[in-house]
Amino acid sequence: MDISWDDARLFLAVAEAGSLSAAARKLQMTQPTVSRRLAELEALLGEPLFDRGVAGTALTAYGAGLVEPAQRMADWAAELTRAAERRHAPTGVVRVTAPPGIAHGFLVPFAAAFWRCAPAIELHVVSTVRPLDLTRREADLALRLGVPVDEDSVASVDIELRAFASEQYAARAAGKADPAELAWIGWAPPLDDLSPNSALGRLIPGWRPSFASDDYLVQIRACELGLGAMMLAREHPHFPRHPPLVELKVDLPPARRSLVLLCPRSARAIPRVRAVLEPLAESLRAWRPPKARGARR
Structure with missing residues (x-):
């Protein structure tokens, strides 16, 4: 048989x-x-x-x-494909997976800058809240939040999550430091177990989002139009938000999460993967929290 x-x-x-x-x-x-x-x-x-x-x-x-x-x-089968690709020129498709917020705020502007330097590489960004299997080549590279550093880790950075809103909503919420006083934008079912819903639910008894969607793009658009605040990472120094959002002064506990770039060791020798991996790791490392004012040198 x-x-x-x-x-x-x-x-x-x-x-x-x-x-x-x-x-x-x-x-x-x-x-x-x-x-x-x-x-x-x-x-x-x-x-x-x-x-x-x-x-x-x-x-x-x-x-x-x-x-x-x-x-x-x-x-x-995935290992055989990787071995066969190691002698190829750096051309073709590279699949990168990331959570929706990271894909929207970091990977897309990275792709715009990267494409000008390597037009022969075609980036496919898979935006998903559920991790893909790198071992089976469901993606070549992954950016994941809150995972431990292991042998597949290439680079990592701690990113700060803060409350952001449009200038319009920030003006309405001026002086409101209590997070329970704000309108929040969050996830709708079946994704309502994700952060920030889970984090705000623990912080505010009986909390419910004022606006919810199962699509991150809908959420960020609602934020831009002044429907409420969102928990977002501070923007990358090279990739400002358009339109810009305002950081709110809210009494929230510190929220930092590690963002880790993963690539199986067996895939790092593939030219097309390596062509994306190295500049992506460099760009990720540049995403450092700003130094506090008045800090000693």
């Missing part, structure tokens, strides 16, 4: 996604194609791999025993 990598990849996608439709989106196929190929694989194996229901797919006992070998196969 010969199970191809294409069949193993399809099986693993369904197992991890939990439904045929979600696996089809991940594989960029149609759902009928995934269903047909999965049926062909089950016929080859002579055993059902999944129980299908209204809520999605669930692994059978037989299918569960194949998940770990398929995961190892995926890891080695």
